Amino acid sequence: MAKSEDDERPERISDAEHAVMETLWARSPLTAAEVCEAVCAERDWSLPTVKTLLSRLVTKQAVETRPDGRRFLYSPLLARDDYVGGESRRLMDRLFGGRAAPLFAHLAQDEALTDADIAEIEALLKELKQ
Amino acid sequence: MAKSEDDERPERISDAEHAVMETLWARSPLTAAEVCEAVCAERDWSLPTVKTLLSRLVTKQAVETRPDGRRFLYSPLLARDDYVGGESRRLMDRLFGGRAAPLFAHLAQDEALTDADIAEIEALLKELKQ
């Protein structure tokens, strides 16, 4: 159904790539060096690693480049919301039959919910119901 | 730091492996052939594939075997709840700063919540609050 082949089904973004995306979502456009500055300390990567990840993300059309002199400025093409939504749905589908309530129940049961969480969720529910 | 090598940090279970686990969680113990019967149709796998996945799961200590004549009966060692909990937490940590409320907010915003979900979650909340 409406899946022509120029329809880019978004290729999956790996864990390491995701870390790079987070950097760009936080601030962009950035040069490769700037991305490394932000992320290499935490993940203990070298600049070449970041460059590889960036080009893979460009290939996957999750990141776009704009030339700036002899270098590139990288910006996210994929919106964080879309990524996050996709991943959340994937998890729900795989583990909870696509339903949100069991996921929620699981979190509750694991005591993964803080009081603040509960309050927030209540507020959201109230909004949803009207 | 206290990471002796008999300390089993649970190795990650891949997508394909997860499908096999679901089969065993649904019913166990099963023979390899029975697992295939349950899962090969849907995923379009052959018996050898299932066998490979089963042995990888045994290596990862997610599945245990019991000899039954010349063949094996396979049972889950890893509890579904533990797996599901781990995966849920992973997602929450990676994408929502470890908080449940933003995850929930995202689901709500994507209209991934059915009326039934909402009702169930309300009930759960009520329980949590007392």
Added chain:
DNA sequence: GCACAACGACTACGCTTGTAAACATTAAGC
């Protein structure tokens, strides 16, 4: 003008994953 530094592109390489065939063993039927 030339050496050098910065940068992207290309290449590399071991590991995991998805998928499966080949092989060895053994219980079972004839």
Added chain:
DNA sequence: GCTTAATGTTTACAAGCGTAGTCGTTGTGC
């Protein structure tokens, strides 16, 4: 007893991933 079917083990192999080095180009400081 011998063939065969079932079953676990070993091996295979391409793609993806994590991690990084090398190469070629080009702007820059002297």
